[in-house]
Amino acid sequence: xxxxxxEYIQKxxxxxxxxxxxxxxDKDIPEPLKSSMLYSIKAGGKRIRPIxxxxxxxxxxxxxxxxxxxxxxxEFVHTYSLIHDDLPAMDDDDLRRGMPTNHIEYDExxxxxxxxxxxxxxxxxxxxxxxxxxxxxxxxxxRLSEAAGSRGMVAGQILDMQAENTQVELDELKQIHHLxxxxxxxxxxxxxxxxxxxxxxxxxxxxxxxxxxxxxxQIQDDILDIYGDEDKIGKAVGSDEENDKSTYPKLLGIDGxxxxxxxxxxxxxKLLNExxxxxxMLAELIQYLSNRDQ
Amino acid sequence: xxxxxxEYIQKxxxxxxxxxxxxxxDKDIPEPLKSSMLYSIKAGGKRIRPIxxxxxxxxxxxxxxxxxxxxxxxEFVHTYSLIHDDLPAMDDDDLRRGMPTNHIEYDExxxxxxxxxxxxxxxxxxxxxxxxxxxxxxxxxxRLSEAAGSRGMVAGQILDMQAENTQVELDELKQIHHLxxxxxxxxxxxxxxxxxxxxxxxxxxxxxxxxxxxxxxQIQDDILDIYGDEDKIGKAVGSDEENDKSTYPKLLGIDGxxxxxxxxxxxxxKLLNExxxxxxMLAELIQYLSNRDQ
Numbered sequence: 248x249x250x251x252x253x254e255y256i257q258k259x260x261x262x263x264x265x266x267x268x269x270x271x272x273d274k275d276i277p278e279p280l281k282s283s284m285l286y287s288i289k290a291g292g293k294r295i296r297p298i299x300x301x302x303x304x305x306x307x308x309x310x311x312x313x314x315x316x317x318x319x320x321x322e323f324v325h326t327y328s329l330i331h332d333d334l335p336a337m338d339d340d341d342l343r344r345g346m347p348t349n350h351i352e353y354d355e356x357x358x359x360x361x362x363x364x365x366x367x368x369x370x371x372x373x374x375x376x377x378x379x380x381x382x383x384x385x386x387x388x389x390r391l392s393e394a395a396g397s398r399g400m401v402a403g404q405i406l407d408m409q410a411e412n413t414q415v416e417l418d419e420l421k422q423i424h425h426l427x428x429x430x431x432x433x434x435x436x437x438x439x440x441x442x443x444x445x446x447x448x449x450x451x452x453x454x455x456x457x458x459x460x461x462x463x464x465q466i467q468d469d470i471l472d473i474y475g476d477e478d479k480i481g482k483a484v485g486s487d488e489e490n491d492k493s494t495y496p497k498l499l500g501i502d503g504x505x506x507x508x509x510x511x512x513x514x515x516x517k518l519l520n521e522x523x524x525x526x527x528m529l530a531e532l533i534q535y536l537s538n539r540d541q
Numbered sequence: 542x543x544x545x546x547x548e549y550i551q552k553x554x555x556x557x558x559x560x561x562x563x564x565x566x567d568k569d570i571p572e573p574l575k576s577s578m579l580y581s582i583k584a585g586g587k588r589i590r591p592i593x594x595x596x597x598x599x600x601x602x603x604x605x606x607x608x609x610x611x612x613x614x615x616e617f618v619h620t621y622s623l624i625h626d627d628l629p630a631m632d633d634d635d636l637r638r639g640m641p642t643n644h645i646e647y648d649e650x651x652x653x654x655x656x657x658x659x660x661x662x663x664x665x666x667x668x669x670x671x672x673x674x675x676x677x678x679x680x681x682x683x684r685l686s687e688a689a690g691s692r693g694m695v696a697g698q699i700l701d702m703q704a705e706n707t708q709v710e711l712d713e714l715k716q717i718h719h720l721x722x723x724x725x726x727x728x729x730x731x732x733x734x735x736x737x738x739x740x741x742x743x744x745x746x747x748x749x750x751x752x753x754x755x756x757x758x759q760i761q762d763d764i765l766d767i768y769g770d771e772d773k774i775g776k777a778v779g780s781d782e783e784n785d786k787s788t789y790p791k792l793l794g795i796d797g798x799x800x801x802x803x804x805x806x807x808x809x810x811k812l813l814n815e816x817x818x819x820x821x822m823l824a825e826l827i828q829y830l831s832n833r834d835q
Binding site for chain 2: 274275276277279280281284331334336337350354355356357359360362363364365366367368370371373374375381382384385388389391392393395396397398401402404405406408
């Protein structure tokens with residue numbers, strides 16, 4: 248079972264990596280902007296978000312090629328957010344996944360523009376999607392702009408910055424992660440379900456499942472920051488503790504955090520079950536995200 | 542004639558300013574992100590780009606309310622580009638139009654996120670346009686993402702930065718301005734013509750006219766940096782000379798630059814004439830942009 252999932256992930260990573268690079272390589276973008284955009288796109292990690300999108304459309308019996316441009320757009324937006332988050336004025340990180348961050352490898356101005364370029368191109372990618380209808384493209388643009396914007400991911404980022412060095416309640420912490428991490432995961436699963444022709448009820452179940460998954464993802468992130476292997480996660484552990492950051496283990500204790508994570512996983516699986524789809528690979532992905540060590 | 546144009550500009554500025562503010566005020570955006578986005582939107586200048594869009598749809602006998610969301614999106618993108626351009630890592634400007642730039646009034650992190658938020662919301666604005674068809678919305682999203690992205694405005698910005706402290710040829714200078722300034726002006730006029738139902742030939746004439754207008758706009762910018770009134774333009778004159786920047790007056794001499802500008806104006810007017818529309822207000826706007834003192 249584990250092997251089947253690993254194969255699925257690897258096969259889709261190869262599929263996605265090629266398409267992601269092509270989406271920049273093929274374009275007439277001036278240097279060093281092009282290299283800088285490619286650098287961060289190539290440095291991308293596990294492609295969890297687009298793989299979740301692919302697994303969702305396949306759970307509805309759909310074809311991943313149909314959804315590919317919306318999946319690339321999602322990874323472009325995720326990558327832009329990392330580039331801007333790493334900037335000196337933001338988290339000031341020199342390393343990401345063991346490699347120099349964009350503004351260290353290039354410079355700050357180029358990194359800002361690379362982020363701007365990726366964000367802008369994400370919408371272009373959707374409008375050029377060959378196998379989506381006009382309505383589907385427009386829905387994808389609308390949902391991506393909402394999920395990534397100032398009431399979505401960007402809102403999460405500003406709230407996260409404000410929460411540094413202050414104690415926040417559990418509800419506030421959930422809201423930050425719902426915006427910063429959850430919104431793009433919801434976009435991933437919602438678009439795939441919509442394009443595959445999900446009913447209203449199925450859409451509700453899928454978005455609710457994605458919401459649980461976003462929080463589960465973040466709880467595991469917090470746990471890894473304490474117990475993770477630095478080589479595997481590609482950054483130093485203990486940074487949350489050092490920055491006096493509010494985390495699930497801090498607010499709930501480590502046992503409480505693990506319990507919370509298991510509850511989210513159970514709820515995500517229940518919702519998936521209620522969506523009446525072929526949930527095999529999605530359920531395995533949920534299990535994988537819950538136990539991931541990187 | 543002059544008074545009629547002034548009235549037209551003022552009337553539309555009032556119309557646009559209210560709609561621009563509403564587009565942020567009405568939204569549930571966390572502070573200080575919301576204030577920061579509003580600050581730069583309110584500090585906006587003459588609203589030339591959206592007014593050009595309105596004048597174009599009206600030249601085709603269309604209704605400005607139809608195009609309003611696409612006009613707001615354009616001003617959002619223009620405003621985001623100014624916020625990011627002013628950042629310390631980019632042009633490092635403390636003042637814009639006589640007021641502290643966004644990162645001075647707030648801080649760098651907030652300014653980066655305010656820019657990201659405005660850019661992202663611009664696409665959302667288009668998808669929510671009440672009076673546009675699905676096809677028109679999608680065309681607007683596609684053209685805006687192309688015009689603003691890494692083969693459009695963002696490309697112009699990186700080329701402009703590279704051109705600092707080096708001597709560039711006239712052709713390269715034109716290419717930089719075509720990307721950095723021209724693309725958004727082309728978007729303004731093209732979308733309006735498209736939505737108004739322009740023929741292929743009219744679209745070609747209108748985009749060619751906008752292209753001339755973009756260069757004319759930039760030549761006048763360069764001239765103002767030498768002969769402008771600091772109080773009116775809201776920034777110090779002579780900065781191009783100080784930064785050893787390649788400009789039209791530097792490459793062509795002041796007389797040559799003025800001659801080039803007049804040629805662009807003549808060509809823009811000729812193209813407008815060939816588009817067979819009611820060109821009165823557009824021709825006056827071209828005249829205004831050519832002679833503007835701020």
